[in-house]
Amino acid sequence: MYIVRYSEIGLKGTKARERMEQLLVRNISKGLGELSVEATIKRGFGRIYITGETDSDRAADVLSRTMGVKNYSRAIHSRFTRLEDITSKAVELWADKVNGKSFAVRARRTGQHDFSSRDIMRAVGDAVYPYAGRVNLVNPDVEINVEVRENSAYYFGEYSPGPGGLPLGSEGKLVALVSGGIDSPVAAWSVMKRGCPTDLIFCSLAHPVDTRDFLIAAKALNDNWGHGYDPKIHIINGSKLVGELTDRSKFKLANITFKRILYLLAERIAKKSKAHGIVTGESLGQVSSQTPESLHATSHNLEVPVMRPMLGFDKDDIVALSRKIGTFPESSKGEFCSLFAAHPITRPTISELEEDMKNFDFLEHLIGNDTVIRGSEIADFLSSLGESDVEASEVPMNSIVVDLRSKDKYEQWHFPGAVNMDLQAVDQLFSSRDGNTYIFYCMKGLQSAYAASRARAMGTTAYFISEDKLRKKVEA
Known part of the structure; x- marks a missing residue:
């Protein structure tokens, strides 16, 4: 069996806690079902217990990727009537494991008993000690954990980390501007971790090449972390933008104007889908469109707030998190501003951007080229694109x-x-x-x-x- 623990949910009021616990159970159940793990899930006070087909690593894999899970442990459960029953079970489980090794005993207890947590640690330690090398409370070779709840005892060796946060679906809906790069998938993951079901928006400039890169990142995000919500994936054909924005006679701030257009697209989709915010992967000062001046200008007068979870992160931190969550791209095809400006603008004014935007009159055209699929349909959509033969591995003769x-x-x-x-x-x-x-x-x-x-x-x-x-x- 597994014991599942959460953190912030336990700080909520009665109604909110009840709702979030139910969501967490639902999301765990959905994740287990996706891997064909048959299990029974029950709620206890501050704990969730999973029994059934839990001997494989598949259940642990799901728990490690379920938003709202602080940590979990594979455990053995037994009932007891007195403290001696607990010590006997501990010896049965750990006598062989502590042979010649150092050990420590940790105990937690809730309920009415005639012994304390300290009594459990002392009694189990005394019972196991004859089979062990020595006691080491700071850095033991073997850690014995006993959790007592009413007349049940749970024995386990370690705490395995989950992602933490809140259950997906417990907070309001958002939309995220996501590319096939590094930062924006991490930003989307960050708000998903805070419980927000998040739809994804991608503006393709070089379909199908960049679309495929985006879908690979979106699939990793959805498959690994999204159980509990099947997001809408908006794919917008923005190829017309390239021809327009590279016209220097019309657009003076092309890289900034492009970002403004993305915000407007996201705002329109957010309103239509009743989302409460736009998520981006911007990190302050990282590239030309992410200076304070650029961010001020591009988000000016938007009716939907822009949320930037990566704003204070260093690039190395974002890369490390991207690798951890499985969205790090195998290759990078560069930043969009390289398409639009040889020398990108870093300190635009709102009035300058408004002048550029007067030349942009085809927002409706872009919205009309919005292909929408569900997260569960990404694999099929990727297959429909076929294998990419646009990228060359050699330079053909006479080309x-x-x-x-x-x-x-x-x-x-x-x-x-x-x-x-x-x-x-x-x-x-x-x-x-x-x-x-x-x-x-x-x-x-x-x-x-x-x-x-x-x-x-x-x-x-x-x-x-x-x-x-x-x-x-x-x-x-």
Whole structure:
């Protein structure tokens, strides 16, 4: 069996505590069901008890990923009538395990008894000591835990951590702007941990390449941590944005304007879905659109609050958490601002942004290109996209290689024979449909992925590759 413990739920009032305990039981049950673990779940005061098919590690796997679980223990349960029954059971369970090792006894007790927790520790310690090497209360080789509740005793060796927080579904609904990168999935996870059912919004700039990266992150988030809620996943075709925002004559603050557009999209979806906030992965000062000035301008006059759980986190901390929760991407195709500005703006004013936004008149068009699936449908949707063949592993013979980086980067190093071109001029290559094969590359991959996707949409054979991969091929 397992004993499951929670933390903050126990601090709530009677009604809130009852509701949250029921939610936690429901979410655990759903998670166990997803792994076909047959179990019975019962609530006790401050504890949840799981019996049934609990010998495998599958139950522990679910508990380690259920929001609201502080920690849990695999335990042995027995009933007793006197303290000697407890000590006898402890000897039966631990005599062999403490042989030649140091040990310590920890005990907790609730209910009416003629002995205290200290009495339990002393009695069990005295009974087990003849079989052990020595006592070590600070750093024992073996820890004996006994938890007594009324006339039941639970014996276990360790506390295994859960994620903590509150049960998913216990707080208000949110929407999260999520990419296939590092920060935003962690931000979504953070508010899910606080009990908020969270729908995800993704704006694709280079479909299907970046869509696939996003869905991989969303699937890990939903499959690993989402039992208890089946979120809506909004996938918006934002490819039109690239062509518009790279027009320097219309948009002076393209990277900031793009973020403002994302906020407006999220606000519209939040209102429609009755969500109470917009979650982003922004970390103060990390990139150009995340300075205090940028955040002030982009969120100005929004009617739905923007929540930024990563705001004070260092990048290393976010990366570590991303790895821990299973959303860290295998590769990064770069930040969106690299698409829109060679020298991104970091200190925009609200009036400057408003001038840019006067040139943006197709919000309804973007909303109209909103594909909506459920979290439970991500795997099927990924399959429908097929395997990606847009990213090249080699440079085909007689292909035209296009370098989309800045001119100074091109002059420092470029692939032999590559031509340097601005992203805005790429469409001119495809107008004649000359039958050539094109290979695009940039620093990370996002610009070149967009260019290749755009070329294919116009009937041209095209691939993308990152600068790093090309360098390795040249050096090999």
